[in-house]
Amino acid sequence: MTASDTRYTVLVNTLYTWDRRWRIKKLLIWLPRMLLVPLVFGIVMAIIGRFSPIFALPDILYITILATGAFxxxxxxxxxxxKRxxxxVARYFDLEFGLQERVSTALELITGAIQGDDRLAVAQIADAQDLAxxxxxxxxLKWVIHRLxxxxVLGGCxxxxxxxxLPNPNSDTLALAQAQQxxxxxxxxxxxxIIQDIANNPTLDSATREQLLRELTVSLxxxxxxxxxxxxxxxxxxxxxxxxxxxxxxISQRTQAEQEALQRALEALQNSQNQAQSLSEALAQVQQNLAEQPPQTTDDTQLGNQDANEPPSDTQNPNNPQNPTNNNNSSVSANQAQADALRQAARELAQINPNAAQSLEQAADALENGDIQGAQDALNQAQEQLNQPDSANDQQNQQLAQNLQxxxxxxxxxxQQLAQSQQQNGNQQNQQSAQQNQQAQNSQGGQQQQGQQNQIPNPQGDNVGNSDQQGDAQGQQGGNQSQSDTAQLGQSQNSNQQQPSQQTHGTTLDSNTPTDNRGGDNQADLSQDTSGLNLTNPEQGEGQGGEDRGQGQYEVVFAPLRLGGENDGEDIILAPDTNTEPLREGNFSDNERGNITVPYNQVFDTYLQNANTALNAGYIPLGMRDVIRQYFTSLAPRTSNTPQN
Amino acid sequence: MEIAEFSQLARSIEREVSRVIVGQQHVVRLVLICVLSGRHALLEGVPGLGKTQLIRTLADAMALNFSRIQFTPDLMPSDVTGTNIMEDTEDGRKAFRFQRGPIFANLVLADEINRATPKTQSALLEAMQEKTVTVGGVVYPLSLPFFVLATQNPLEQEGTYPLPEAQLDRFMFKIDVDFPTVNDLVTIIERTTGNISPKAEKVVDGEQVLQMGELALNMPVPTHVTRYVAELIIATHPESENAPDAVRRYVRYGASPRGAQALIMGAKIHALLEGRFNVSFDDIEAIAFASLRHRLLLNFEGMAEGVPTDAIVEGLLKSVQKVKA
Incomplete structure (x- = not known):
């Protein structure tokens, strides 16, 4: 190791010593400030989470912890x-310590980055080392801990x-939303x-399969x-x-039709066989009679020798049942009728079993030609063809229908599960709204008391998310009457004050008396009428705990605000117009107030047509379409030609 | 020359000058830097601040040939450089002989240089840059060391001829001589109103001055300081990306590469005079104003608003980043 290397190592070690201490100093200064970032983030998210169901508190906590750890x-x-x-480092500490670029110059001189007079270089390096x-x-580089x-940071934690x-009022909503998702x-x-099953099902015809797959893919x-x-x-x-x-x-109907056609064909077949049997027996009887009686005429002899397939002569007494001629006449007409029946059966079977239909056609031709034996053979063949393949086909069709079902x-x-979870979500919101309503009412003096059935709206009634209308408890408690009017089914009636129900018609969830106010099972039975408006059974009104009555909750579509406050004005009654005659014709001349009265049943179709246009145009969300249809159905006058959904 | 000797001589020069010149240590330091680096200085200040006395004292301390040229409007170039005069030779013939002008000295004081015509001012160009004088097609080298220390009066502008930019750029520093403080003024009064006038002793000769300059020019400069100087010079140009707003607004043309050379060379000697063996940012800042103030050409808006170039230089020093660590 040369002298320059030694000097370089000494200088660099000194610099890194300074650097380590400087880093720790900066770390102690900036660490709490950096920790504030995820902490503030977590606090803000937690506050937002209390007002809006965006994040669950555990998620926020996890995110905060992860962010803190990452930071x-x-x-x-x-x-x-x-690594620096x-x-x-030398340049930084030259400035930090006021070394006037001594150390950095020394490093550059040692490394050869710059040149200088040897005397000056030696003096400079020595000066830098001595100073360092x-x-x-x-x-x-004192370690400073900023306590503030x-x-x-501690306060933020x-x-x-x-x-x-603290309990988050939106945690349940979030959980339910996640469960719904x-x-x-x-x-x-x-x-x-289901799509895969349908795609792999060989029994479905291609057109039906394609249609099903297309519809199901769109739905998926x-x-x-x-x-x-x-x-x-x-x-x-x-x-x-x-x-x-x-x-x-x-598919079931088609299978049933096929079975019925087969049954009819079999019946026709049986009838034909019976007829053929009868004809054979009659011919045998005639032949026996002719054999016992002496021959009278040549014609009789010829008649006796006549082939049984040939039509009998009309010269016989038609009133004698033992008369072969009479028998021949009746057999011809019976054969013709039977042939027609066989042809009818053949036509019905043409799509189902063409071979059997062809055999039946042959049998019908044979019957018309009087060929009893040929008809018998053709019928036997048709019976065999009918009995063989259809059992498996029927089973496949039945299996397919069962699978689809x-x-x-x-x-x-x-x-149903989705509707149930949504119902629970709505109930929670309603309970919160009801609690808020109760608090508001309590603060106003508590004029309205709980449990006064048929007197005042229950403030703790299930408000179905309509928190803006305090006390507009939809549904009714157990003692409320159900209206038999079909157009108002599902609406609550409280002390002769009808509440326009926008949601959960007929559904009342009173947290205090849940058993009395169930108002149904609160599940949307989508197999039936999903709106809860039972138009056919007036007994299933609001507030009654009918089983699976197709009740559901929907978002507020229209919530009329009443002049003068809530529950003190007239309610909107969705009663059908029982009077077909106009209540009052508009007369502008003596209409001082400028009001115009138009018969309800005359304008309803216009509104209904506009609603249908909107529904067909796709303006309305899917979930709301049934509600709108039911709404207009409930408004429909009885004499109107409104299509009933 | 050894480093210790440099420091000793430098301190001796400053000490001798300070015996005559009261205060103005910064001016003395800057003038000394110019002398040691072999460059020239322009001193600007109101009359009576001792500019001429400072230069004369410096010449006395350095034992250099000193000549003073009082620039006036009727001063001719030949009055500065010298001229050929016709003489009778020994054999009776007539011949031209070059009569050296006052420029032929080690230390030339060009007093009130802005009062001479540009033609006469330009007579100094060759001498200042090339250290030669050309008269009648003959080049006459000047004796080294050669320094031109010029003065000018900022107040009396009537009948003056501002120095052209090319000549201004040849001055390493433009040194503003400030009015002395009260204490300095008291001392000046005491020294100059008595019977005894202090006089500087010769402490260094011309050869030593050259050796001192040679040693100082070998001073190592860290790369980031050199880069800082380059960025500083670039930032003086208004079209530069890093130019501060004041430069963009008031400067018509920035410093030339001579400005960078002046900064580095001046910083080297300044560092040695400070007892260090490397150039630092402090050295650059110490001479930045003297190096750049006469190299920033203000535009019309700057001149109309009377923007001092020192303010622009100060903004430059603040805007250019020193260390990018």
Whole structure:
């Protein structure tokens, strides 16, 4: 090792000693400040999470911890392990310690980066080394701990812990939303399986398979859309269920039709065989009679020798049942009828079993020609052809229909689970709203008391998320009457004040009396009417715990605000117009207030047409379409030609 | 010359000068730097601040040939450089003989240089840059060391001829001679109003001055300091990306490469005079104003607003980053 190497090593070691201490000093200064970044982030996220169901508290905690760890690792790694060139370190400390570029110049002189007079270079390096070794760097690089910074960090930790310990009102909502998303994903997987099954099913004809695959693929894409709402998922599943059920029903109907055609063909076949048997017996009887009686005429003899297949002569007495001529006449007409029946059966079987249909056609021809034996043979052949292949085909069709039905049931179950989770979510929100309403009412003097059935709206009733309308408890408690009017089914009636129900018609979830106010099972039975508006059974009104009555909750579509506040104005009654005559014709001349009265049943179709246009144009979300249809159905006058959904 | 000898001689020169010149240590230091580096200085200050006395004292301390040229409007170039005169030879013939002008000295004081015409001012160009004088097609080398220390009065501008940029650039420093402080003024009064006038002793000769300059020019300069000087010079140009706003707004043309040379050379001698063996940023900053103030040509807006070039230089020193660590 040369002298220059020794001097270089000494200088560099000195520099790195300074550098290490400087890094620790900076670390102690900047560490709390850097920790504040993830802490503030976590606090902000926790605060946001309390107002908006974006992140769950555990997730925020995990994110905060991960961010803190990442910041720590990155920061410590940057400060402690960042490799710096010695000349850069020397230049920095020349400025930091006011060494007037002595150390950096010495390093460059030692390394040969710069040249200078030998005397000056030696003197310069010696000067730099002497200054560096005698420098009180520990005093100049004191480790300083800023207590205020660490106190702020500690305070941030405390705030974060408090925010995580306090119950988050949105945690349940978040959990339910995640569960709903998981349910939707599971539904998508189920749809995938169904698509695969359908694609691999050989019994489906190509047109039906392509149609099913196309529809199901579109639905799958809809379910896989990350922005899909629960209502849209339910609607999509409902559509798939309907599609599968319809397809299964078509297949069942087709199978049933085939079976009926086969049954009719078999019956015709049996009748033909019986007829042929009867004819054979009659001919045998005639031949026996002719054999017992002496021959009277040549014609009789000829008749007796006549082939049984030939039509009998009309010269016989038609009133004598024992008369062969009479028998021949009746057999001809019977043969013709039987042939027609066989032809009818053949036509029905033409699509199902062409071979059997052809045999039946041959039998019909033979019957018309009087060829009993040929008809018998053809019928036997047709019977054999009918009995052989159709059992397996029927079984396949039945199996296919059963599979599709099972798939439809799966869709139905998925939709029900989704609707149930959504219902729970809505109930929680409603409970929160009800609690807020109760608090508000309590602060106003507590005029409205709980449990006063049929008197005032229950403030703790299930408000179905309509938190803006305090006390607008939809549904009714157990003692409320159910309206039999079909157009108002599903609406609550409280002390003769009808509440316009926008959601969960007929559903009341009172947290205090859950058993009295169940209002159904709160599940959207998508196999039936999903709106909860039972138009056919007036007894299934609101507030009654009917089983699986197709009740569901939807978002607020229209929430009328009443003049003068809530519950003190007139409610909107969605009653059908029982009077077909106009209540009042508008007369502008003596209409002082400028009001115009138009018969309801005249304008309803216009509104309905506009609603249908909007529905067909796709303006309305899928989940809301049934609601709108049911809404207009409930508004429809009885005399109107409104299509009933 | 050894380093210790350099320091001793430098301190001796400053000490002798300070015996005559009261205060103005910074001016003395800058003038000494110019002398040791073999360059020239322009001193600017109001009359009576001792500019001429400073230069004369410096010549006395260095034992150099000193000549003073009082520049006036009717001064001719030949009055500075010398001229050929016709003489009778021994054989009776007539011949030209070059009569040396006052420029032929080691230390030339060009007093009130801005009062001479540009033609006469330009007579100094060759001598200052090439250290030669050409008269009648004959080049006459000047004796080394050769320094031109010029003075000019900033107040009386009427009837003066501002130095052209080319000549200004040849001055290593433009040194502003400030008015003395009260204490310095008291001392000046005491020294100059009595019977005894102090006089500087000769402590160094011309050869030693050259050796001192040669030693100082071998001073090592760290690369990042050199780069800093280069960036500083580049930043004086308004079209530069790193130019500060003041430069972009008020400067028409920035410093030439001679400015960078002046900075480095001056910094080297400044460092040695400070007792160090390397150039630092402090040395650059110490001579930056004297090196750059006459090299920044202000535009019309700058001149109209009376923007001092020192303010621009100060902005430059703040804007250019020293260490990119």
């Amino acid at each position: 720590l690792l990155g920061f410590i790694g940057f400060f402690l392990f960042r 060139d010695p000349i850069q 070794q005698n420098l009180a760097y520990k005093q100049r 910074d660490w106190a702020i 405390v705030i974060l812990v408090i925010l995580h310990l 998981a349910q939707i994903n599971q539904s998508a997987e189920t749809v995938k399986d 894409q809809t379910l896989q859309n990350p922005q899909i709402s629960t209502e849209e998922a339910i609607a999509t599943l409902s559509d798939m269920q309907n599609l599968l059920e319809e397809t299964a029903q078509n 099972q798939s439809a049931q799966q869709m139905q179950q998925q939709a």
